[in-house]
Amino acid sequence: MDRLIYTAATGARHILEQQATTSNNLANATTTGFRAQLDSFRAVPVVAEGLPTRTFVVDNTVGSDFRAGTMQTTGRPLDVALRGDGFIAVQSTDGSEAYTRNGSLKVNANGMLQTSAGLTLVGENGPIAVPPDTEVAIAADGTVSAIDTTQTKPGPSNVLGRIKLVNPDVKGLVRGDDGLFRNQSGLPADPDQNVRLADGTLEGSNVNPIDAMVNMIALARSFETQMSLLKNAEANATKATQILALN
Structure with a gap:
């Protein structure tokens, strides 16, 4: 019984x-x-x-x-989606490096490039700061550039940094309570030059x-x-x- x-x-x-x-x-x-x-x-x-x-x-x-979610075109310069496999590296609230597919970005009051949830993006040379009165553009390889909008004629673009894009083995990733992924080993993943972004686009949920x-x-x-x-x-x-x- x-x-x-x-x-x-x-x-x-x-x-x-x-x-x-x-x-x-x-x-x-x-x-x-x-x-x-x-x-x-x-x-x-x-x-x-x-x-x-x-x-x-x-x-x-x-x-x-x-599996990949559906792509949604927004036309917003700070919206990016990953083409194929890969993740965007962010700094979580505890200071550790974590990974997300959420490419809805913003510039906070201090000029730091962050996700819509307020997490600072990890650049290959540190956090990416955006000067005021500039228009931001994000290239397919993650390079962030800014053009001064105060001038009558647009000047040359200034490279501000490059977003760290990674493609670790998903078998070694664990999901945290905050919804972000981390390496099970605790070590940060190496940048992957083959990961590409699509600007003006967001990836939906799968x-x-x-x-x-x-x-x-x-x-x-x-x-x-x-x-x-x-x-x-x-x-x-x-x-x-x-x-x-x-x-």
Whole structure:
């Protein structure tokens, strides 16, 4: 009897956890550059004397879906999207180097080039500062240039720096609670000269809302099945107690 309870109770618990993951994916269906999180179930036997047939159900996070999202043309000079594989390096709130596909950029009040979430971009020679009264242009290789807009005739463009573009092995990346990716080794990735940007474009989320909704319904039905198994176990235990009482 307890074998059924072990499996059903742990299965129900981790179905709820996977439901939370699916809900998070669905909530980020319109988030720029978002990568869907992937989960799967696996069975883990209980290693203990007298319990060789008991099994726990575990929700195993297998990683993220790194398929490309849809490209959306915006025409905004500070919007960039990665062509193919690669990431943009940013400085996270704890000071470490992290990676994102969100190319919606802005210039803050101090003139620093940042993401729309307020994270400073990592340049190959340090943070990139944008002078006031300039028009910014970002080349395909990540080079950031500025043209003075105070002059009657546009002058030559000044190179401000180059965004650090990386392409680490996705198998070695881990997603943090802030949604950013980092190397599992903790070491910063090397710049990759083959990573290219498309200006005036943003990459959308790769979450399919329809698939996410279908998955949520399937998980809800699976949870109901686990609850039915627990109710059956309780009914069987009650009937067994009644039989023993009669004896």
